[in-house]
Amino acid sequence: MTIEEAKSILAAAHPDGSHPDDAEVAQALKLAETEPELAAWLAEESAFDSTFSKALESIEPPTDLKDKLLALEPASHEPAQEDKVIPMPTPWWKSKGLLSAAATVAILFGFAAILLKPTQVQAEANLTHFHDSVANHFRSNPKLHVTSDDLDKIRSQLGEQGQPVPGELPPKVDALLELGYGTFDYQGHPVAYISMHDDDAYHLYVVSQATFDQAPSIEQPQVVADSDLALMTWTDQGNLYVLILRGNVEELKQLL
Amino acid sequence: MSEHAKLDFKQLVEQYYKPLYRFAYSLAKNEHEASDLTQQTFTIYAQKGDSLRDASKIKSWLFTTLYREFLRLRRRAANVTPQENEILEIEAPNVEPGVANTLDGHTAVEALQQVDEAYRAPLTLFYLKDLSYKEIAATLDIPIGTVMSRLSRGKVQLKKCLLQRSPS
Structure with a gap:
């Protein structure tokens, strides 16, 4: 490590020991012990950094801010006993027994080729092919065409471009933060993908069910593994959705 | 319910609202906007935090x-993309201890705005010291x-900027 490299590292670190686990910082600090020029630079830099940090830390928020923030605490949404429940068709993410159903679907998937009708077999083959395509697309780390963290704006723009528009999403998928979107062609049909993240990165692929001659219909989600990826698939309101994560299926199931 | 959802909202507010406000104030240089940004952050957390x-x-x-x-908010206010200017001078000038010692919070924010x-x-984020440079990158x-x-x-x-502000 040269002195200039050490300066670059120490300029970005907190040499006061705030982040002691960083090996590069430790190496740069060790060099400062033997290089007087670096040691003098570090002393001056640290003194300035410390003074500037203290100045920033002296800024106090308005006195009522904390109370306003505490008032934002989410309330419990347990339904009151007297609330009437009106039976309505429910999407899969609102139905009970979801996890067990998803697991059952995954197990039954292996028997599908034997048990299902020819059209269903074709639908499953279509789905497998689409899975392979979007998994390969995801692995290629595609660039986003448009960056946006506003799902409504993404919907609007996709609609204007004649691309598949995602409808209502399951709550925990909807809760992911959007980064942007892109589009590509699949067998001459448009596919939209939306990059999302929480502490993991996801792509949500959206394609019209009309893309397929035998359209898969998946009211209960399928969660399957494909090598290093996990894919969750469902259909709703004429769209087929595939949510992909680089991880295992258990991580995806937490979004159910 | 995820593990994260079980975290105490009050505890999170207590722990992070000051550094978040200071970050917001340094960006916006406006007490009202900084408060709004801090509130908006916790509002989003209240809505979406369960997914973490x-x-x-x-x-x-x-x-x-x-x-x-x-x-x-900035994009909404003005359709301007921040540009990173090239800087030819790499060496930092020395700041006399007297200049640095007169720093207060608002002077620091004024300098950051320049x-x-x-x-x-x-x-x-570096000077707030809550995040390592790797966390800043993330x-x-x-x-x-x-x-x-x-x-x-x-x-x-x-x-x-600080040297230019110095009367000497």
Whole structure:
């Protein structure tokens, strides 16, 4: 490590020991012990950094801010006993027994080729092919065409471009933060993908069910593994959705 | 319910509202906007925090969310993309101890406002000392090397700004 490299590292670190686990910082600090020029630079830099940090830390928020923030605490949404429940068709993410159903679907998937009708077999083959395509697309780390963290704006723009528009999403998928979107062609049909993240990165692929001659219909989600990826698939309101994560299926199931 | 959802909202507010407000104030230089940004960050957390499964990443998530909200509001206010200017001078000027010692919070924010926008957020997060440079990279969604170069260049600009403010 040269002195200039050490300066670059120490300029970005907190040499006061705030982040002691960083090996590069430790190496740069060790060099400062033997290089007087670096040691003098570090002393001056640290003194300035410390003074500037203290100045920033002296800024106090308005006195009522904390109370306003505490008032934002989410309330419990347990339904009151007297609330009437009106039976309505429910999407899969609102139905009970979801996890067990998803697991059952995954197990039954292996028997599908034997048990299902020819059209269903074709639908499953279509789905497998689409899975392979979007998994390969995801692995290629595609660039986003448009960056946006506003799902409504993404919907609007996709609609204007004649691309598949995602409808209502399951709550925990909807809760992911959007980064942007892109589009590509699949067998001459448009596919939209939306990059999302929480502490993991996801792509949500959206394609019209009309893309397929035998359209898969998946009211209960399928969660399957494909090598290093996990894919969750469902259909709703004429769209087929595939949510992909680089991880295992258990991580995806937490979004159910 | 995820593990994260069980975390105490009050505890999170207690722990992070001050550094988040300071970050917001340094970006917006406006008490009202800084308060709004901080509130908006916790509002989003209240709505979406349940999807966070790794409690160790909440701090970065909060700073990231606040920064994204700031950028979103800025984009809405003026359709301007921040540009990173080239700086020819790499060596930082020396700041006399007397200049630095007269710094207060508002002077520090004034100086940060004079620094190029691309450097402002990493510099502010660096001086708030809540995040390591690797966490700053994750928070701002930029490579670690970029954070290091922006901090290095940003400090040069910051010191020049402070020297220009000095009466001597």
